[in-house]
Amino acid sequence: MLRKLSATQLFSPQCIQATKALRMKKVQELVNFLSESCEREEAVDISHVSFVTALNIISNILFSVNLGSYDSKNSSAFQEMVIGYQESIGNPDLANFFPFMRFLDLQGNSKKMRESSGRLLQVFREFYDARIVEKSSRSVEKDVSSKDFLDVLIDLQQGDETEINIDEIEHLLLVSLSLVHNMIYISSLILIYNRRMCQDMFVAGTDTNSSTVEWAMAELLGNPKTMTKVQDEINHVIGQNGDFQESDISKLPYLKAVVKETFRLHPAAPFLLQRKAETNVEILGFTVLKDSQVLVNVWAIGRDPLVWENPTHFEPERFLGKEIDVKGTDYELTPFGAGRRICPGLPLAMKTVHLMLASLLYTFEWKLPNGVGSEDLDMEETFGLTVHKTNPLLAVPLKKRAIN
Numbered sequence: 091m092l093r094k095l096s097a098t099q100l101f102s103p104q105c106i107q108a109t110k111a112l113r114m115k116k117v118q119e120l121v122n123f124l125s126e127s128c129e130r131e132e133a134v135d136i137s138h139v140s141f142v143t144a145l146n147i148i149s150n151i152l153f154s155v156n157l158g159s160y161d162s163k164n165s166s167a168f169q170e171m172v173i174g175y176q177e178s179i180g181n182p183d184l185a186n187f188f189p190f191m192r193f194l195d196l197q198g199n200s201k202k203m204r205e206s207s208g209r210l211l212q213v214f215r216e217f218y219d220a221r222i223v224e225k226s227s228r229s230v231e232k233d234v235s236s237k238d239f240l241d242v243l244i245d246l247q248q249g250d251e252t253e254i255n256i257d258e259i260e261h262l263l264l265v266s267l268s269l270v271h272n273m274i275y276i277s278s279l280i281l282i283y284n285r286r287m288c289q290d291m292f293v294a295g296t297d298t299n300s301s302t303v304e305w306a307m308a309e310l311l312g313n314p315k316t317m318t319k320v321q322d323e324i325n326h327v328i329g330q331n332g333d334f335q336e337s338d339i340s341k342l343p344y345l346k347a348v349v350k351e352t353f354r355l356h357p358a359a360p361f362l363l364q365r366k367a368e369t370n371v372e373i374l375g376f377t378v379l380k381d382s383q384v385l386v387n388v389w390a391i392g393r394d395p396l397v398w399e400n401p402t403h404f405e406p407e408r409f410l411g412k413e414i415d416v417k418g419t420d421y422e423l424t425p426f427g428a429g430r431r432i433c434p435g436l437p438l439a440m441k442t443v444h445l446m447l448a449s450l451l452y453t454f455e456w457k458l459p460n461g462v463g464s465e466d467l468d469m470e471e472t473f474g475l476t477v478h479k480t481n482p483l484l485a486v487p488l489k490k491r492a493i494n
């Protein structure tokens with residue numbers, strides 16, 4: 091029920107629409123940061139800057155504050171906590187393969203996770219306490235349009251039919267923060283422990299977005315003709331000195347195909363959320379026993395030569411004029427999963443990824459640092475709960491147009 095509540099509040103079309111200006115503002119902050127790097131001809135870590143943007147979008151929707159900072163020297167304590175939390179849940183753990191060893195916690199992963207999740211919950215508690223004080227000192231109720239997710243939760247808590255308590259609020263906030271890849275893992279823990287749902291949101295919504303943008307940029311830098319084609323499309327639609335708006339995305343079929351192609355080759359959550367077989371079931375001649383954990387390998391489906399022509403090539407053209415979408419009905423392409431557990435953040439993620447990518451491509455030309463040629467770009471993947479680029483993508487933004 092809580093999961094439904096969080097998803098309904100955060101990802102309803104009204105909320106997505108209401109937070110449009112916020113996304114634009116955060117992406118503009120990204121562009122401003124990049125233009126400073128551009129002046130200094132400095133390479134930027136694409137994953138890091140996309141992560142900060144995604145984190146700030148989510149943290150503003152939840153608490154109306156920026157929790158991320160582009161300047162790594164200035165990196166906020168909270169950002170470190172989210173990263174630490176993600177690392178602790180993302181570490182491969184022997185107990186996943188030998189559950190009877192879980193209580194030993196041989197790698198210390200459970201301990202690290204408890205500690206980092208405890209620190210995150212402490213921060214949420216501070217936000218909550220401060221908001222309660224602020225609310226009680228207000229003479230006039232906040233305007234509905236200026237309420238964030240925390241306000242809505244507190245209203246629910248203080249309403250006539252109190253349906254939610256502070257533990258549940260913390261839990262929901264963590265879910266909201268898991269807007270990165272690792273929410274996947276947390277979600278599986280939730281299945282087991284049925285608590286701490288809030289961690290999901292932050293974890294699920296940040297890393298997934300940033301790794302998608304990083305892979306898209308890596309593929310484009312490795313395929314200069316595709317890069318030119320997508321930039322030409324954006325330039326043509328927006329004009330020389332225009333303002334990119336979210337509504338422009340629908341006019342950019344090639345950009346949309348680039349994003350789909352990125353999801354096909356680099357799904358942020360390669361095994362989706364774990365499923366459990368409710369009964370013994372036979373699939374394609376294999377018996378899956380009741381209670382078995384089932385992983386769906388969307389990474390492999392995306393590269394299956396029986397489904398895709400030239401499966402390892404980055405060819406966005408394959409999607410042009412086709413109806414294939416990522417909404418969970420075309421089983422050859424399900425980067426957000428499918429069915430009851432499909433990613434509730436899909437509408438927000440699709441807007442954020444397209445907006446970030448289009449802004450990077452519209453505002454700057456890009457080159458690889460230190461004379462690295464596109465053919466030498468390394469695309470090594472590190473597998474975990476999410477597929478990361480082993481070596482972060484560094485790229486230099488070059489001035490293309492005036493920044494508004």
Ligand code: HEM
Nearest residue numbers: 269277294295298359362363426427428431432433435439
């Ligand atoms: C490119 C971005 C994203 C990708 C690729 C992605 C992918 C996924 C996938 C594959 C799942 C599991 C679905 C399944 O097993 O059927 C999932 C679940 C989830 N996602 Fe995302 N996600 C993204 C962004 C977001 C964002 C922005 C949010 C929230 C703001 C979010 C929140 C969640 C939550 C809460 C779950 C767990 C749902 C449940 O437990 O039922 N995700 N996501």
